[in-house]
Amino acid sequence: MKNTIEVCFTPQSFQLYNREDKLVVIIDVLRATSCICTALHYEVGMILPVASVAEAREYQNRGFLVAAERQAQKVEGFDLGNSPYEYMNPALKGKIIVFTTTNGTQAIRAARDSHKIAIASFLNLSAICLWLLKQHHNIILLCAGWKDFFNMEDTLCAGAISEKLEHSGLFEVSGDSALAAKYLYQKSGADTYGFLSASSHFNRLLKLKLEKEIQYCLTPDSAPVVPVLEGKYLVRAV
Amino acid sequence: MKNTIEVCFTPQSFQLYNREDKLVVIIDVLRATSCICTALHYEVGMILPVASVAEAREYQNRGFLVAAERQAQKVEGFDLGNSPYEYMNPALKGKIIVFTTTNGTQAIRAARDSHKIAIASFLNLSAICLWLLKQHHNIILLCAGWKDFFNMEDTLCAGAISEKLEHSGLFEVSGDSALAAKYLYQKSGADTYGFLSASSHFNRLLKLKLEKEIQYCLTPDSAPVVPVLEGKYLVRAV
Numbered sequence: 001m002k003n004t005i006e007v008c009f010t011p012q013s014f015q016l017y018n019r020e021d022k023l024v025v026i027i028d029v030l031r032a033t034s035c036i037c038t039a040l041h042y043e044v045g046m047i048l049p050v051a052s053v054a055e056a057r058e059y060q061n062r063g064f065l066v067a068a069e070r071q072a073q074k075v076e077g078f079d080l081g082n083s084p085y086e087y088m089n090p091a092l093k094g095k096i097i098v099f100t101t102t103n104g105t106q107a108i109r110a111a112r113d114s115h116k117i118a119i120a121s122f123l124n125l126s127a128i129c130l131w132l133l134k135q136h137h138n139i140i141l142l143c144a145g146w147k148d149f150f151n152m153e154d155t156l157c158a159g160a161i162s163e164k165l166e167h168s169g170l171f172e173v174s175g176d177s178a179l180a181a182k183y184l185y186q187k188s189g190a191d192t193y194g195f196l197s198a199s200s201h202f203n204r205l206l207k208l209k210l211e212k213e214i215q216y217c218l219t220p221d222s223a224p225v226v227p228v229l230e231g232k233y234l235v236r237a238v
Numbered sequence: 239m240k241n242t243i244e245v246c247f248t249p250q251s252f253q254l255y256n257r258e259d260k261l262v263v264i265i266d267v268l269r270a271t272s273c274i275c276t277a278l279h280y281e282v283g284m285i286l287p288v289a290s291v292a293e294a295r296e297y298q299n300r301g302f303l304v305a306a307e308r309q310a311q312k313v314e315g316f317d318l319g320n321s322p323y324e325y326m327n328p329a330l331k332g333k334i335i336v337f338t339t340t341n342g343t344q345a346i347r348a349a350r351d352s353h354k355i356a357i358a359s360f361l362n363l364s365a366i367c368l369w370l371l372k373q374h375h376n377i378i379l380l381c382a383g384w385k386d387f388f389n390m391e392d393t394l395c396a397g398a399i400s401e402k403l404e405h406s407g408l409f410e411v412s413g414d415s416a417l418a419a420k421y422l423y424q425k426s427g428a429d430t431y432g433f434l435s436a437s438s439h440f441n442r443l444l445k446l447k448l449e450k451e452i453q454y455c456l457t458p459d460s461a462p463v464v465p466v467l468e469g470k471y472l473v474r475a476v
Contacts, residue, residue, distance in 0.1 A: 009388060013250065016386055148254055150247060152414040176390040176437050184418060187425045199414050 004138045004174040005165055007158045007181045011103070011110040012148040014140075023137040024111040025120045025128065025161070028144035029153040030201050031082050032104025033121040034217040035067075039087035040236045041123075041223035045094040047234040049105040059098040066098040072204055083213060084123075096233075103144035108229070111142055119227035119234060122157055122192070122217065127224040129164040131238055132171075139171075141181070152184070152199040153218075156192060159185025160220075192218045242412040243403055244378045245396045245419045249341070249348040250386040252378075261375040262349040263358045263366065263399070266382035267391040268439050269320050270342025271359040272455040273305075277325035278474045279361075279461035283332045285472040287343040297336040304336040310442055321451060322361075334471075341382035346467070349380055357465035357472060360395055360430070360455065365462040367402040369476055370409075377409075379419070390422070390437040391456075394430060397423025398458075430456045 006022075008014045027033055036047055050056050053068055053075055060066040060078065067080035074081025082101050099105060111117050115137065120128045132139060141161055143154035159181035165171035166182070173179055188195035193215060196202045205214055216222065226238035244260075246252045265271055274285055288294050291306055291313055298304040298316065305318035312319025320339050337343060349355050353375065358366040370377060379399055381392035397419035403409035404420070411417055426433035431453060434440045443452055454460065464476035 009247070010251070012254075013248065013386065013388075016250075146414075148251065149413065150251075150415040150418065152417060155414075155418065175387065176384075176393075176439075177388040179390060179436055180388065180393065180418065180422060183422055183425050187421050198417055201414075 002170060002172045003136060005162050005171050005178055006140045006175050007162065007178040008140055008142045009150045009155065009177055010143065010145040010148045011107045014110045014142055017140055019111070019114045019140060021115050021138070023116045023118065023135055023139045024114040025118050025132070025139055025141050026104065026107045026111060026144065027120050027141060027154045027157045028101070028104035028107060029121050029157050029217055030205060030214065031084060031217055032101040032144065033119045034123050035082055035084045035087055036099070036119050036227050036234055037121050037123040037223040037225055038084040039092070039097065040225045040227050040234070042088045043093045044087060044097055046096045047227070048096060048098045048232055049108045049234060050098055050100045051105055051109045053100060056098055056100040064098045065095055067100070069101045071102065072208060084216060085213065103146060107142050107144040117229040118237070120157065120161060122160070122220050123223035124225055125160055125164070125220045127221070127226050127238055129161060131226045132165060133168055146201055151201055153196055153201065155181045156185050156188055156195070159183070240408060240410045241374060242376045243400050243409050243416055244413050245400065245416040246378055246380045247388045247393065247415055248381065248383040248386045249345045252348045252380055255378055257349070257352045257378060259353050259376070261354045261356065261370070261373055261377045262352040263356050263370070263377055263379045264342065264345045264349060264382065265358050265379060265392045265395045266339070266342035266345060267359050267395050267455055268443060268452065269322060269455055270339040270382065271357045272361050273320055273322045273325055274337070274357050274465050274472055275359050275361040275461040275463055276322040277330070277335065278463045278465050278472070280326045281331045282325060282335055284334045285465070286334060286336045286470055287346045287472060288336060288338045289343055289347045291338060294336055294338040302336045303333055305338070307339045309340065310446060322454060323451065341384060345380050345382040355467040356475070358395065358399060360398070360458050361461035362463055363398055363402070363458045365459070365464050365476055367399060369464045370403060371406055384439055389439055391434055391439065393419045394423050394426055394433070397421070
């Protein structure tokens with residue numbers, strides 16, 4: 001029997017899913033999961049996701065290196081923000097980074113009771129698919145969205161993963177949201193950047209002059225790692 | 239300035255929307271809003287939507303004619319179910335029907351604080367668009383979904399309305415869910431029935447041998463009326 005792929009569009013709706021025995025893949029393309037993939041690809045040691053800025057501040061007071069983003073911008077007083085470029089810094093090699101963002105780390109928190117949590121973005125598209133094929137498990141692709149609203153970029157990434165996994169013959173999409181993600185990815189064609197040009201968060205980031213960052217985040221396989229949650233920490237499984 | 243079209247995929251997420259001054263259009267293609275359009279087209283007097291079966295039973299005890307559906311089937315002991323064909327009965331002309339369904343009447347309830355509530359389905363696609371063009375109001379298309387999950391058929395109908403309204407030049411879609419609905423409708427092409435063949439509720443109804451009903455519900459403009467909520471009752475505005 002084939003394994004199933006479900007897609008959940010927002011952390012809010014994740015509570016509706018039967019999730020205890022599912023492998024949950026968190027997607028926050030712009031930009032939390034792109035940062036996580038980039039960081040681990042550039043040999044950051046471990047990432048400790050936390051949901052609130054208050055929690056992040058506690059860790060900072062205890063001497064941790066802390067990244068905090070809200071409303072697409074770095075929160076004042078913290079060491080790092082939510083730009084993947086910040087994580088290409090050799091000075092971060094082997095370090096632990098505490099990490100909180102508007103949507104991505106909320107999604108990780110929402111999934112804490114599931115069988116296992118992994119991280120996906122376009123940057124690790126092939127790597128995550130290859131790894132998922134070896135897990136022989138039913139999966140839920142959990143899109144971080146924007147403040148519990150559906151967003152397009154995470155949905156396209158979920159669609160890309162769904163299509164690749166279905167193509168293997170070992171998985172099948174289950175439920176209308178997974179179908180929709182797959183169809184939207186098919187409709188986007190090769191030009192993900194162009195297809196997203198009318199979408200909300202894309203334009204929010206363009207206003208902050210982050211065009212190059214968006215382009216980086218949409219480039220498949222630039223950071224071919226597989227981050228998974230082990231205890232409280234995100235570490236490389238691959 | 240153009241009026242905006244937002245799309246909300248589920249009653250659960252409707253609370254996130256800024257909705258007080260919005261005209262809310264409820265969509266439950268399979269089959270609540272298709273029934274409502276059919277009933278008013280076939281000259282049923284008024285429809286009183288109620289959220290719970292218990293409420294429906296109270297009305298029945300007071301002598302009202304009551305329709306009740308749960309899990310795609312008529313609830314035992316009630317007069318009518320959720321099949322549009324039942325509402326083509328000349329004996330129902332001018333009558334008041336109390337109506338409760340799994341998703342559609344929940345969506346109507348979720349929207350009760352909005353500026354105005356109207357009802358859409360494929361059956362009144364052109365009529366509702368023409369009427370909306372005359373309202374000069376920002377709108378939210380609220381899909382009833384299935385038990386707070388995203389569903390494909392309501393999304394396609396929302397996409398069809400969005401595309402028609404945008405085409406007029408007086409409206410523009412706003413937000414990623416409206417964009418997604420429009421793109422999915424475009425991808426579905428002329429063959430809505432075929433496009434839905436992998437979707438969940440379509441298959442749930444096929445198992446109940448309701449193929450003809452599905453085909454009817456997907457036929458544009460078969461019941462060209464505009465139901466709106468006036469006080470507690472759904473009546474024909476057009």
